[in-house]
Amino acid sequence: MGEKPRKLLVLYASQTGNALDAAERIGREAERRGCAASIVSADEFEASSLPDEEGVVFVVSTTGQGDSPDSFKAFWRFLLQRNLGKYWLQQVRYAVFGLGDSGYQKYNFVAKKLDKRLSDLGATTIIEKGLGDDQHPSGYEGTLDPWMLSLWSKLYQINPKYFPKGPDVMIPQDEVIDQPKYMTLYHKREPKLLAESEIIQRARGMSPGKLSKDKSKPDCFLKMTRNEVLTKAGSAKDVRHFEFQFVSSTIGYEVGDVVELLPSQNPSSVDAFIERCGLDPESFITVVPRETENSGEVLTQAPIRLKTFVELTMDVTSASPRRYFFEVMSFYATAEHEKERLQYFASSEGRDDLYNYNQKERRSVLEVLEDFPSVQIPFEWLVQLVPTLKPRAFSISSSPLAHPAQVHLTISIVSWITPYKRTRKGLCSSWLASLTPEQEINIPVWFHKGSLPAPPQSLPLILVGPGTGCAPFRGFIAERAVQAQSSPVAPVMFFFGCRNEGTDFLYRDFWEFHAREGGMLSEEKGGGFYRAFSRDQPKKVYVQHKIREMSKKVWDLLCDGAAVYVAGSSTKMPSDVMSALEEIVSEETGGSKEDASRWLKVLEKAGRYNVEAWS
Ligand SMILES: Cc1cc2nc3c(=O)[nH]c(=O)nc-3n(C[C@H](O)[C@H](O)[C@H](O)COP(=O)(O)OP(=O)(O)OC[C@H]3O[C@@H](n4cnc5c(N)ncnc54)[C@H](O)[C@@H]3O)c2cc1C
Ligand SMILES: Cc1cc2nc3c(=O)[nH]c(=O)nc-3n(C[C@H](O)[C@H](O)[C@H](O)COP(=O)(O)O)c2cc1C
Structure with a gap:
């Protein structure tokens, strides 16, 4: 009897849908070449049966700050078990395609660690992992297309039964169309x-x-009570402060939490x-x-x-x-x-x-x-x-202690001009901007923990939040100010940044009030408020420069056990802030940059370096 035709398993883990699309494309392309493929989400696959598979293509994205998608967590925990041993997957051949964004510090972190773990468990790689990048001019597909071609030819070399007619013979696209699922x-x-x-x-x-x-049912509904423009005329941005109240049921939340809102x-x-x-x-x-x-x-x-x-x-x-x-x-x-x-x-x-x-x-x-x-x-x-209508996440900018039964958000209203000069608007932010409290619209929302754990009041804080990144820290500081009325609280340093002082200084009165004598951000309380206005002078000044200027104080607070919290733009800011801190640690300890980087990694592992970044 001849050998059975080969079948591929495409296992994916996706947070927002791209890895699912990529997995389906890989599956379709395999089938067009005559190789059967099943496409399965990692949370629907029995991890213990992985050794029974011969050929597996993993398609995984990275989310949060180098985190795995929710659907990957249980699978990954299983793979990490010590008792699996280095021969557990010795029959398995695998390929990993990662989806990520090289603007993030932990670029394609999940794909990289999965690749290593599979190899440690004895699996054999079919081809070098592919890393899809949102920053590529064609998005992740820019890497996926050539990667798939290599995958087919490598699979064919390994065993021609994968593609009985060869890896390049395809059923033409217009002759077949699958059935909708x-x-x-x-x-x-x-x-x-x-x-x-x-x-x-x-x-x-x-x-x-x-x-x-998924959680299909919203946690509750919010009703808008305030819609206020924070930026001034002449600003390139439109940033708003929104306030909401709960409709019927109230949900408990902590500072640093995130609310998702269905537009x-x-x-x-x-x-x-x-x-x-x-x-x-x-x-x-x-x-x-x-x-x-x-x-x-x-x-x-x-x-x-x-x-x-x-x-x-x-x-x-x-x-x-x-x-x-x-x-x-x-x-x-x-x-x-x-x-x-x-x-x-x-x-x-x-x-x-x-x-x-x-x-x-x-x-x-x-x-x-x-x-x-x-x-x-x-x-x-x-x-x-048709793409699924997705809820949008926002860092909550209120404190349940200072603003009971309310939720505040600080939102940049998204709008841009395309290469063909069409004006496009962000769906959720522009919809919110168009609402007035009088309309009394019920907005479905889901609350969840983000990457910024609520700090105990005894924990000294170094907060870095340029632009709308200041949102969660408005909640932190408002909360600590209330706590300070009845018991001692640890000091807070806050680094804020924006383009121009005159037009973009979000919540100016709030920060300046708390920076005054005896306030949460005041020098005499051991804290401080530092502002970087990037475009108010010929040379650009950003939060990382202000952090460097305050090296000694930052270091002293770190030595007192401070936690660092960073929020805002995901493009370069978090890594620039990390580099500034590395420089400070290396200067103050006299160690190398590598030592400083290790020092900060320990801080991160201990939960004292937290980043919430978005694009
Ligand atoms: C954990 C978390 C917390 C967040 N907190 C906040 C917050 O506190 N405040 C806040 O304002 N936002 C925050 N965001 C971002 C927020 O979720 C939305 O992404 C943002 O408001 C845009 O949503 P939208 O529906 O208006 O735009 P969408 O309709 O989703 O459009 C946004 C998309 O448009 C495209 N785009 C935008 N600008 C351009 C451009 N100039 N050129 C080309 N393409 C462009 C990009 O693809 C972008 O992803 C957070 C995100 C996360 C994940
Ligand atoms: C909130 C958020 C966090 C992200 N974090 C990372 C990251 O840490 N590293 C990375 O390489 N890419 C990161 N990305 C980029 C995604 O991995 C990329 O957009 C990918 O295509 C998403 O695939 P998915 O839709 O299957 O989840 C992040 C994207 C978002 C929206």
Whole structure:
């Protein structure tokens, strides 16, 4: 009997969906070459059965500050067990593709440590790991495409049974299209009235966008009570202070926590999408995975209005569709010139042009569909391929002690001009900016711990928060000021930065009040408030320069057991701050830069160096 054809397992772990897309693409490309592939999320895979697999492609992203996606945590804990030994995976061949952003200090950290661990457990690598980078002009796909080609040829060399007709013989794209993974069932109108949170839970629970065992139901709703512009006329930015109160139930939170907020989409754009796709907005639907077609699950799902499903789960007005969307569109295009263009976009040769047309221009699904009027895609495909409407995270800028039953946020309203001179706006920030308290809109939210643990009041603090990075520290300082009224508190140094003092100095009165005699940030309390206005003089001055200027005091506070907290832009700031601190430690201890870096690593391991950064 001949050898069985080979099968690949593609195991992925994704926080926001990119690794899932990459995994699906790898799976599709393998199948087009005649190799069966199963694509499984790490939290749905039994880790103990890994040694039974022959060929595994891992696709993992890095999130937080070098953290693994939620869906990877249990799998990773399993792999770290000491008793597994160095031969545990000796039958397994593997390849790792990581998704990351080289703007972060711990670039593709999860992929790198996974690669090392698999090798330590005896697995054999098929090819050198691939590292996808958001900073690449074509995004992670810039690395994925060439990496996959090497993967296929290496697999073929290892065993031709992977690709019986060779690694380059492919089923043409326009001859096959898979079945969509989801089915839509249409129902008669349902009479039962549901609470708002149940509607959201129902819609988001059905959506394919669940990346791990997701919390579909919001923790509660917030209502806006204040919308105030913090920046002054002439600033290049529009940064707002928002205040909210809880609607019905109140959720307890701590300073440093993060709230996730589900934005609403422009109603007329949602209507335009529904009309463009020929859908009935008032129909009642359930969306179920095709694989459950014959199971009882289909019958137990309660239906939801189609328009509500689109509004709550499908980002039709803001996010750009993925490459596969163009491939599926090409299949359904009836005008020849549209079909050709879409096929080109979906091909490797068209990748950069697609990037310029789609991602760089931040074209929405609705805009893309309008550009290709002959395409009529079945709703099942749209459900699968339209990007999921994602909640946006914000560092809470209030303190539950100082602002009971309130939540404050400090938000930069996102807006930019694309290369083709189109103005684009951030969905959530611009929606919030457009709201007024009088509208009394209920905003669905989820609370969770971020990367900034609430510090005990006895812990000295060195806080670094330029721009909206000051948000969590407004909460820290307000909280400590209340605590100081009844018991002693440890000193706080705060480094703030912005472009111009006159226009961008967020919460100026608040910081200056606390920096006054006897205040939380005052010199006599052992603290300090340091400001870097980068563009008020010819030479740029940033927070890291101010930290260097205060070397002695920073070092003394570190020696007193201070914790460092950094928040704000993820691009360069966190690593510049880290370098400034390395220089201080090395100067003060007389040790090398490497020693200083190790010293700070120990601080980090002890939970005394915390960074929350966002792009
Ligand atoms: C843990 C955490 C805490 C956060 N805390 C805060 C906070 O306190 N305050 C705050 O303001 N934000 C914070 N953010 C960021 C916030 O979550 C949102 O990303 C931000 O508000 C933009 O959301 P949006 O919906 O308005 O924009 P979106 O619709 O999501 O658009 C943003 C995207 O647009 C693109 N984009 C933006 N500007 C440009 C440009 N100039 N050129 C090209 N493309 C561009 C980028 O792809 C960017 O990711 C935090 C993020 C995280 C993860
Ligand atoms: C909040 C946040 C934190 C991130 N942290 C890191 C990081 O520490 N290192 C890194 O290389 N990339 C980091 N990234 C970039 C992501 O890894 C990258 O965007 C990736 O494509 C996301 O894949 P996913 O959607 O599958 O999670 C971060 C992205 C976000 C939004």
